[in-house]
Amino acid sequence: MPNRSGSVYGLTILSPIIDDERATPSHDLQIRNYLAKLSTREDSPFALAPGTHLARLVVMDDVIYVGMPACEEHLRSKYLVFESNCDGDLDGYLRGLADSIPEHLDAIWKHCVGYPGAANRQAFIAYMKACQLDTTFYFAAVNDKSVSETLRALQTQTAVADFIATHQGADAAALQQEFIQFVARLKSLPLPRPGSMDPHRDIKTGGRNE
Amino acid sequence: MSKLNETDIQGFVLRGYNLPVARYFFLHFEGAARARTLIGRLLSHVTTGQRWDGAKPQSTVNIAFTHRGLGRLELPDATLLTFPVEFQQGMKHRAEILGDCGVNSPEHWDKVWREDRVHAWVGINGLTPEAVDARSSAVLSAIEATGGAIVLDSQDAAAEVVQGRPTTREHFGYTDGFGNPDYLGVERSSQPGQGKLQPDGTWVPLATGELLLGYADEAGELPIAPVPHLLASNGTFMVYRKLHQNLATFRDYLEKQAAAYAGGKEKLAAKFIGRWRDGTPIELSSDKPDPSIAQDLNRNTNFTFGADEEGTRCPLGAHVRRVHPRDAFGFNGRLINRRRITRRGLPYGRFVPEGESVSDTEERGVIFMALNASLSRQFEFVQQQWIQYGNDARLGNDKDMLIGNHGGRGRFVVQGDESRTNPPFICSNLPDFVELRGGEYFFLPSITALGMIAMGLVDPR
Amino acid sequence: MNLVWRWSEKFPGSAPVTTFKEYIARVQFDTDYYYTAYPHATANDVKSAHTVQSSLNQLELLAEQCNPQQFADAYLRFVLQVQSHLGETGEAPTAG
Numbered sequence: 072m073p074n075r076s077g078s079v080y081g082l083t084i085l086s087p088i089i090d091d092e093r094a095t096p097s098h099d100l101q102i103r104n105y106l107a108k109l110s111t112r113e114d115s116p117f118a119l120a121p122g123t124h125l126a127r128l129v130v131m132d133d134v135i136y137v138g139m140p141a142c143e144e145h146l147r148s149k150y151l152v153f154e155s156n157c158d159g160d161l162d163g164y165l166r167g168l169a170d171s172i173p174e175h176l177d178a179i180w181k182h183c184v185g186y187p188g189a190a191n192r193q194a195f196i197a198y199m200k201a202c203q204l205d206t207t208f209y210f211a212a213v214n215d216k217s218v219s220e221t222l223r224a225l226q227t228q229t230a231v232a233d234f235i236a237t238h239q240g241a242d243a244a245a246l247q248q249e250f251i252q253f254v255a256r257l258k259s260l261p262l263p264r265p266g267s268m269d270p271h272r273d274i275k276t277g278g279r280n281e
Numbered sequence: 282m283s284k285l286n287e288t289d290i291q292g293f294v295l296r297g298y299n300l301p302v303a304r305y306f307f308l309h310f311e312g313a314a315r316a317r318t319l320i321g322r323l324l325s326h327v328t329t330g331q332r333w334d335g336a337k338p339q340s341t342v343n344i345a346f347t348h349r350g351l352g353r354l355e356l357p358d359a360t361l362l363t364f365p366v367e368f369q370q371g372m373k374h375r376a377e378i379l380g381d382c383g384v385n386s387p388e389h390w391d392k393v394w395r396e397d398r399v400h401a402w403v404g405i406n407g408l409t410p411e412a413v414d415a416r417s418s419a420v421l422s423a424i425e426a427t428g429g430a431i432v433l434d435s436q437d438a439a440a441e442v443v444q445g446r447p448t449t450r451e452h453f454g455y456t457d458g459f460g461n462p463d464y465l466g467v468e469r470s471s472q473p474g475q476g477k478l479q480p481d482g483t484w485v486p487l488a489t490g491e492l493l494l495g496y497a498d499e500a501g502e503l504p505i506a507p508v509p510h511l512l513a514s515n516g517t518f519m520v521y522r523k524l525h526q527n528l529a530t531f532r533d534y535l536e537k538q539a540a541a542y543a544g545g546k547e548k549l550a551a552k553f554i555g556r557w558r559d560g561t562p563i564e565l566s567s568d569k570p571d572p573s574i575a576q577d578l579n580r581n582t583n584f585t586f587g588a589d590e591e592g593t594r595c596p597l598g599a600h601v602r603r604v605h606p607r608d609a610f611g612f613n614g615r616l617i618n619r620r621r622i623t624r625r626g627l628p629y630g631r632f633v634p635e636g637e638s639v640s641d642t643e644e645r646g647v648i649f650m651a652l653n654a655s656l657s658r659q660f661e662f663v664q665q666q667w668i669q670y671g672n673d674a675r676l677g678n679d680k681d682m683l684i685g686n687h688g689g690r691g692r693f694v695v696q697g698d699e700s701r702t703n704p705p706f707i708c709s710n711l712p713d714f715v716e717l718r719g720g721e722y723f724f725l726p727s728i729t730a731l732g733m734i735a736m737g738l739v740d741p742r
Numbered sequence: 743m744n745l746v747w748r749w750s751e752k753f754p755g756s757a758p759v760t761t762f763k764e765y766i767a768r769v770q771f772d773t774d775y776y777y778t779a780y781p782h783a784t785a786n787d788v789k790s791a792h793t794v795q796s797s798l799n800q801l802e803l804l805a806e807q808c809n810p811q812q813f814a815d816a817y818l819r820f821v822l823q824v825q826s827h828l829g830e831t832g833e834a835p836t837a838g
Contacts, residue, residue: 106775117777128775135769152771212785216792224791225783225831231794232828235821236692236707240541243810246817254802265779500759597826675786677829696825699818705825 074206077214079124080161083204084153086183088130098182099130099149105178106130111266118266120171122158124218128179129154151183158217165196222263230257285466285489287330289727290515293343293404293625294492294652295330296469297461300341300406301440301447302413303627305521305648306420307393308401308430313355316400319429320344320354321735323403323420329728332468340407340416344731345519345723347371350400354734359741363507364724367657368518372721373397378661380669385686385717391523393434394719401430402521402723410439436523438627438648451628451647452526453683453714454550454635456560456575459582460605462621465489474582477621478607478614484583492623493517494654499618504654508741512734515727517652520622520660522720523629524684525646528639531714542695544702552695552706553682555601562601567594567703585609592696593703598676600683603667610673620667622659626650646715656722687711782831790827797823 074081089098096104106128109115117123129152136143157164168176173189180186187194213221234253238246287295310316328341346354348369352361367375373387373394381387387395403420407413424430440447449458463469463476463486476484477499490498494506495514506513539546547570551557557570564584565574574580586602586609589595595602605621608614630645653659666672669686671679680686682693689712697705726734733739743756750769754761780788801820805813 103774109775111775111777112781115777118779123777124779126775126777127773129771130774131771137765137768213788213792216788218779220795221780221788221791224795225780225787227798228787228791228794228828229831231798231824232692232707232830235705235824235828236709239707243814247805247810247813250801250813250817251805254798254805266777266781268781500757502758502760592826671829672784672786675790675826675829677784677787677790678832679829692828692830694825694828698822705818705821707828 074161074209076209076211078159078217079211079214080155080157080159080164081206081209081211082153082155082157082161082164083206084151084199084202085204086151086153086180086186086202087148088151089182089184090148099132099151102151102179102182103130109175113264113267115266116172116175117155118264121167122164122218123155123265124158124221125154125156127154128152148184151179156211161200162196165199166192169195218265219262222265226260226263227257230260284468285330285493286515287332287468289729290330290493291343291725291728292328292330292341293406294517294623294725295467297458297625298337298341298406300337300408301442301627302408302410303404303406303438303648304413304417305405305436305438306403306417307399307433307435308350308403308424309398309433310350310353310400310430311428313353315427315429316354317429317735317737319423319427320731322423322427324728324731324735326416326419326423327728327731337408339409339412340405342416342420343404343725345402345404345725346734347399347401347721347723349397351724351734353400355737356734356739357741360507360509360512360739363505363741365505365518365656367661368722368724371397372520372522375661379664380680380686381717383686383688384713387719390717390719391434394523394721398433399721402519436629436648438629440627441632450558452528452630452632452645453531454558455554455556456558457647459556459560460601461623462487462491464492467492470578472578472582474584474607477618478585480613482585487618487621490654491619491621491659492652492654496654498654504658509739512726512730512739514730516730517654517725518656519723519725520649520651520653520656520720521723522649523646523718524649525644525716525718526630527641527712527714527716528633528643528645529641530712532635532639534708534712534714538706538708542706543704544706548702549695549706552596552599553693555595555599562595563599564589564595593698596693596695597674598671598679598682598693600681603671603674603681604663606667606674619658620663621653622663623652624650625652646718649720652725682708682711684715685711686713686716688713787829787831790829791831793827794824 088102091098117126131150131152133146134144169189169192176189185198187198189195238249241249292298323342323344326342328343348361348364348371376382376387393399405413405416405420407416424432441450449456451457461475463471465486466489473484476486479485488497488499490496490504494504494516495510496503498504535546535550539549542549547558551563556562559570559572560575560581561570562581562584564586565580585607586595602609606617610616626648628647630643633639651660668681668684671677680691685691689710691711693708693711695706697703747753747756754765756762783791797820801816804816808816
């Protein structure tokens, strides 16, 4: 089934945005404004709710007319596009969102037609599924690891590089003992938080996500 | 394609002169009319790409301009605005993109590069210091006579001379000067490994448009170039970077790391770059340098990495592998062909033999110059993605061992195997072996274009 | 590229590359919000990280049970398995 690749799920939700000329600012602008101020780091709602590898939100105004000889067409509504690469099972993921971050979901989706609110879990899940687009082709480079497993692996990778670098030329007995201690310490470390930016580097990046 | 008109292209572009002494003047134009007169005077000095029958000239002259220099010469707006964006901005403005931060950031540059006053580069190359001095006097006379410019600064550079003969060694002891690409139509002594790789393993020249404006590049397109066409054609862009070398730090670091490395000091030094210090590629000779390879034009740049996917002969992050991955990214090397540059330049500063004391604060390093038709697609890409970053080589954020700005952190991994003299080895806490002291982007026009500029004939109509 | 895109209106073909890139830039939607659980790691980094984790798990199984010399041999093999997967992760260069 194309929405899945291994144990990772490719979710695409397309929700019509309320079109009300009496609203100022308009509903689509209110969504954009909310998203512009929303953190993309470890305090992002998608870091707080479980199971999100990648999430993208796009306010789709209209299709782009590229000029002749293409036909000029227009969407009947503005749409909010929500894409998520998430762990495993869709119902579980949606319930996780509703449980952890209902206020963010409401703040964004209340501007969409027919949104019932996150408080009623069943209605919320039904609404999202009604808006779901089936993925035609889904490729995930790593498709069998959960968010937690990946965070753990990244932590391990850094720690292993440090261990190898600091134990070059160590004698065999000491190496073995220190390795055993290293593994125990590594296991006891808290899982890194999703969306967090460690380790920090000097090179400046432009924009919020670059 | 038909042969290039070599007399219309500045000689500096088409071939390395192999003249061991150089002096570079950095000019600031005073008044457009007088500057144009100066350029007209210098035109008769400018060395073209015409082949030298018989002996080399005693000295050569070439000239290039910054964007602000072309503005001071009062080229039309339509011309100035159609230069590529990165050239208009200049190298200092691009510091974040290039990773020129920390110790390499512009606030640490030499004064001439911190200020935005350089309008032109006049490059003099010569067989001897006397020849360079003589030609410099002629150039300075023209400058004085026309009142067209002031000299903001000059930079001397020279190859190391050993027993009366110039070498191609730089200060860390590596033999340099391999790997400049072959281009269609550019006649020079060509070597296998310099062009682009074909599926059958042979090498053919790159598209002319990777070096020269006005010709199709490897994608079959013409790189962005200013109008009118005649101004741009047969010209190119030049990157100039003064790279200071911390020789004491390098020698110290190599010594300390080598003490723990079972392959020994010379092998470790070879692993940093991908060539032994005499130039032998470690892909072709993994245990020791081999002069019979290093001096053989048919062999010394004729190798690929396909049989060394794990990096056990040449480390994945070694310098030559980073800047010219050859077939290492698959697709028969096609991802590489638009990322090649031609290097010129010479070392500067006093050479000090191994064993003699040396200090990082002494002025020494290399004047790095690169020629390419597209600064952003070629030089900037390689600098940003392959030197200051490692993702394409699957090395995460690891930077080039020798020229990355590590700031005391960062690692270089020497991949190894089970043999005793080729163990896996990690170099940590990398210092900054090289520091950027300044530079800029220049436009190196054709002879025709120089004439147009000198006579005020640039008109995009 | 052509097989995927040829159904799109006025798609210019994937070569020459500049018109292809301009077409994509013109018709793409700008993202209002982008979140990744791994802001400091690329897809390559994640693949490498899992390789390191899996090799480490295997070595850990042996570590308690063998003598120091056996462990040293196993450790060398472990290092050889992970030696091209140790790139540092962190902020990527700016797009400019």
